[in-house]
Amino acid sequence: MLRVIDRSDTGADLAWAPQAGATAYRVFRAGADGPFAAVAEVAGPSFADSGLTPKTAYRWRVAAIVNGVEGPASGEAAATTRPVPATLRHTRRLPDWRMMNGRRLLILHAAGFLMAACISS
Incomplete structure (x- = not known):
């Protein structure tokens, strides 16, 4: 299950349960209503998304890559970045x-x- 475990005014930290056999994970991001786009490929079950806009709603999905094949995307996790301090x-x-x-x-x-x-x- 994908979760947002922390957030700031310009970033969000994501974590999920590792999938057996996964060599990488592709992370997708979308705005509140927009389409998802790949933003990163990471080796482990976490990702620190940065460069986000303060006070803005975002959604994320993640897909495991096993034997070079991207699996189905996870359910969504959503969060709104904090306001600027x-x-x-x-x-x-x-x-x-x-x-x-x-x-x-x-x-x-x-x-x-x-x-x-x-x-x-």
């Missing part, structure tokens, strides 16, 4: 360096907060 979503500017009282400071603007770290004195 707030600390990244609200970053308005790149980090910058400033001198204050003779100290070099790294300035970060994230999630509506101004953060500074003293780097040198």
Whole structure:
């Protein structure tokens, strides 16, 4: 049985029970309503899909390859990627360096907060 065991804003981790005699597995992905397309061929019973879009629904299937022949696809597993973390979503500017009282400071603007770290004195 194919399962989504973890997900992030841009990825999903899949796992399934190994099939006897399988030398590889072909992984297929589809959007919420779209057609499936092969995205990877892996040697073991897991796959980390990456490069996905945040807050988007996906579906996966997997097929075992035995003696060079692709078997039937598994049932579907589905998941929606997480939203972008707030600390990244609200970053308005790149980090910058400033001198204050003779100290070099790294300035970060994230999630509506101004953060500074003293780097040198």
